[in-house]
Amino acid sequence: MDSQRREFAIIADYFQRRAGQSTGSTLSENSKSNFRRQRNDVLIGIGDDAAVVTPPPESRIAVTTDTMVSGVHFDENTSPRALGHKLVAVNLSDLAAMGAEPAWVSLACSLPEVDEAWLKEFTAGLFAALDYYHCELIGGDMTRGPLTLTLTAQGILPLERCLQRRGAQPGDRIFVSGTLGDAALALAGLQGKLELRDATIDELQKRLFYPTPRVALGQLLRNQATSAIDLSDGLAGDLKHILRASEVGARVNLEALPASLAFRANLEPQAGWPLQLNGGDDYELCFTVPESRVGLLESLVRQAGVAVSCIGTIEAQQGLRFFHQNKEVQITGSSYSHF
Incomplete structure (x- = not known):
């Protein structure tokens, strides 16, 4: 099979949904089954030069893109x-922070080789994540190269x-x-930086590999919140984006930072604050009301x-300040940076 035909066969087998096809199953490129539309607003999906969608009247479209690179993310x-789930989740978390209803996604990926077992699990x-949030994959691109996964999500x-x-x-x-710090704690355990209690490892790793985008909460906040952001790089760094954009400051009460039982089982509160503030990968929402x-x-x-x-208050004095029992404290470290 020539390389172009092989590319189309991969798309047909793993990325085009068909009537009666369950999540993760595949059909050969010669299948006569009709393509299945997840959403009625998708007029043309995968298989043409571009997708065509019909947004509802009196609406706008929010668009976000996120990339995951092997060896980096x-x-x-x-x-x-887990990669397939997380790629969807991190994009939908961005849409949630805008208050958008997820609708359509497109996927671009470079693959070092055709590994059918890997493709079956990834898709x-x-x-599974797209179906849960009633999204449809409507197109994308595929090429050979280092493993890189890029998803563009659009919401209404x-x-x-x-x-x-x-x-x-x-x-x-x-x-x-939700709670903060679980994903960062799981990563620290995997990297051998901390020894975690065995009974908590599965729960913590689930937060790292299978985050839950707060889609319903984002839509609920449209009439309540004055600002919002999703927590991907760490609370301290992400909250600073709100403060800079709004030209205000903030007081955060460290004792109010929410922690899961699994997190508390491994770290005392003060030892956990740096991870909760700077660890990242929480994909919770931070918002002001x-x-x-x-x-x-x-x-x-x-x-x-x-x-x-509620973890604090917006103040007129610019800058982010941390308090414990009404005394200002300094927290070392910084949130995740891509460069």
Whole structure:
């Protein structure tokens, strides 16, 4: 089989969904089954020179792109199923921070070789995540090269309902969803920097390899939050993006940082703060809410079954300051940087 035909066969076998096809299964390129559309707003998907979609009236489109590179974001021992899931999750987390409803994704990847077992597992993770969030893969590109995975995700926003990093005001309360530090702690364990309790390893590694984008929470926040960002590089660094965009400062109360039981089982609170602030890979949302809306927010998130924690306050004085029992403290380290 020539190289071009082999490329099309890979696309047909692993990336085009067909009627009756379950997540992770494959069909030969000669299958006569009809292509299956996950969404009615996809007019033309994979198989043409470009995809065609129809967004709802009175809406806008949010677009984000994220790349995962072998040897930088993951190593050769990482499960391909986890890579497929995480590639979707990190992009949808960006859409969640904008308050967008995920809709369509396109995938570009370079592969060093055709490994069918790897492709089957990778696409199983990819499509399981896409199906869960009602997204459709509508196109992309494939080439030979070092293992690199790039996903572009597009989401739908109602007019004038977009969350942004700017907009935080002095007096706003600072919230985060979920818990912080689990993924960083799992990575430290895998790298041999810390010895973790055996009973906690699976839970911590799940947070690292299978993060949960806060899609429903992001949409709920469209009418409540003044600013928002997703926590990919670490709370301290990501919160600074909000502060710079909004031209404000913040006070963060370290004792309020939410930690899971697995995290607490391995580290005392003060020892865990650097990981919670700088570790990254949490994919939770950090957002600001006026004090007058805090009660409504807490009622809404309870109904939605989402845990959020108030960790501080926006201040007029610029800069990010950390406090423990009302005394200012210094935290060493910095959030993740790509360069």
